[in-house]
Amino acid sequence: MLDELQQANEYIINKIIEKDTLILEMEEFAKENNVPIVTKEVAEYLKFLVDSHNFKDILEIGTAIGYSGTIMGRIAKKNGGKLTTIEIDEVRYNQALDNFKKGDLLDTVNVILGDGTVEIKKLDQTFDFIFIDASKGHYMEFFKDSIERLNDNGLIFIDNIMFRGYLYKEYPKRFKTIVRRLDEFINYLYENHNFVLMPFGDGIGLVRK
Ligand SMILES: C[S@@+](CC[C@H](N)C(=O)[O-])C[C@H]1O[C@@H](n2cnc3c(N)ncnc32)[C@H](O)[C@@H]1O
Numbered sequence: 100m101l102d103e104l105q106q107a108n109e110y111i112i113n114k115i116i117e118k119d120t121l122i123l124e125m126e127e128f129a130k131e132n133n134v135p136i137v138t139k140e141v142a143e144y145l146k147f148l149v150d151s152h153n154f155k156d157i158l159e160i161g162t163a164i165g166y167s168g169t170i171m172g173r174i175a176k177k178n179g180g181k182l183t184t185i186e187i188d189e190v191r192y193n194q195a196l197d198n199f200k201k202g203d204l205l206d207t208v209n210v211i212l213g214d215g216t217v218e219i220k221k222l223d224q225t226f227d228f229i230f231i232d233a234s235k236g237h238y239m240e241f242f243k244d245s246i247e248r249l250n251d252n253g254l255i256f257i258d259n260i261m262f263r264g265y266l267y268k269e270y271p272k273r274f275k276t277i278v279r280r281l282d283e284f285i286n287y288l289y290e291n292h293n294f295v296l297m298p299f300g301d302g303i304g305l306v307r308k
Pocket residue numbers: 135136137160161162163164165166167168185186187188191213214215216232233234237
């Protein structure tokens with residue numbers, strides 16, 4: 100069954116033909132430099148969701164090199180909105196700025212250098228769509244600050260929520276705390292929010308307000 104799921108993911112990935120030079124360049128850079136970015140099928144789904152809802156004001160926690168940010172920022176720009184994205188690592192922050200510049204998105208994207216758990220609390224605006232894709236141990240905290248800042252009918256998209264499949268299969272002991280926290284987080288979401296869990300990519304959680 101698990102193999103089948105992986106095969107299905109691979110089938111989808113092989114169907115996606117990317118032609119955009121900047122996106123291809125970022126995918127190549129991420130691969131060569133071991134930068135974790137959303138997988139192709141997750142990127143497609145993210146793009147589809149943001150585009151089909153015409154979301155304007157978007158928040159991302161975990162920018163990395165600006166790959167998912169470029170995908171969402173382009174849609175925000177088309178819809179007359181903005182993307183705010185938070186990154187803790189200065190090297191990644193600068194790489195993201197370079198990529199947003201190349202993508203002509205500097206007028207649309209506000210990249211904040213800092214810890215998401217701190218920076219999100221300083222934001223006094225609300226958002227239509229929030230993408231959580233940073234340190235897994237802080238997901239509950241990111242989420243609680245995010246849901247307060249989410250507009251009605253907005254969506255929160257949580258990536259890697261099943262953390263490499265470690266929530267349902269054998270995992271190295273050093274990940275015990277993070278696995279327990281993510282499992283408790285999923286229980287909390289089921290009990291308290293309008294939540295759906297999907298088993299593709301690394302596990303995606305969606306919450307609608
Ligand atoms: C999975 S990567 C993000 C990938 C990006 N969303 C994409 O798909 O193109 C996670 C990023 O979150 C950053 N990060 C980790 N902890 C953070 C925190 N507490 N606040 C902000 N960023 C954080 C890491 O430095 C890393 O660049």
